[in-house]
Amino acid sequence: MDTPETESWRRRNWLAIAIGTIVMAFSYFLYAAAFAVPEGDTVQVNVGLVGAGLALAPFVFVAVGIISRNTDFPKRVLQSMGILIVLGLSVGLLSPALGATAGFAGGGALTLNRPDFTRVVRRRVWAVVVTVLYTFLLLVVVPPAGVFTGGLLPLLMIGFADEYTAWRAADWK
Numbered sequence: 001m002d003t004p005e006t007e008s009w010r011r012r013n014w015l016a017i018a019i020g021t022i023v024m025a026f027s028y029f030l031y032a033a034a035f036a037v038p039e040g041d042t043v044q045v046n047v048g049l050v051g052a053g054l055a056l057a058p059f060v061f062v063a064v065g066i067i068s069r070n071t072d073f074p075k076r077v078l079q080s081m082g083i084l085i086v087l088g089l090s091v092g093l094l095s096p097a098l099g100a101t102a103g104f105a106g107g108g109a110l111t112l113n114r115p116d117f118t119r120v121v122r123r124r125v126w127a128v129v130v131t132v133l134y135t136f137l138l139l140v141v142v143p144p145a146g147v148f149t150g151g152l153l154p155l156l157m158i159g160f161a162d163e164y165t166a167w168r169a170a171d172w173k
Helices: 004-033 047-067 073-093 096-111 120-141 143-172
Strands: none
Touching (some): 004 047, 004 143, 047 073, 073 096
C-alpha cells in the first residue's frame, strides 16, 4: 500500500518527467536537426540549430528540478549541464543524437528528486545505460526510430527505474 508521501512523490516526479520531456524534445530535435545531412551533400553543421538546442537544455533540468521539488536543484542543474556536455561530447562521437540522449538521461537522473529507497542511484544509472544502448541499437537498425526514441525516452526511463525501485521496496516489506 502506498503512503500519501509516496503518492505525492510519484505524482510530482511524473509531472516533472512529462514537462521535462516536452522541453527536452524541442532541445533534442533542434540539436539533432543541426547534424542532418541531405543525400549526396557534404557534411555541414548548422551552428544556429546547435546553439538553439543547447540554449534550451538547461530549461529541461530546471523544469525537472523545480517540479519534482528537488531541494538542491540549482546545484543539480549545473552538474547536469556538465554531464550533458561531457556525455554529449564523448558519446556524441558515435552519433550527436546519441550523445544528446546520453547527456539528457544522465542529467535527468541527477536532477529528478530521489525517493527514499535503497539502490535508487544504481537503478537510475542502469536506466541511463539501457536507454543509450537501446537508442544506439535503433540508430543502427532503423535510424529514424533511433532519433525519435532518443528525444523521448531518457527521462521516461528514469521514471520507470524509480517505479521499479518503489515496487521492489514494497515487495520486501
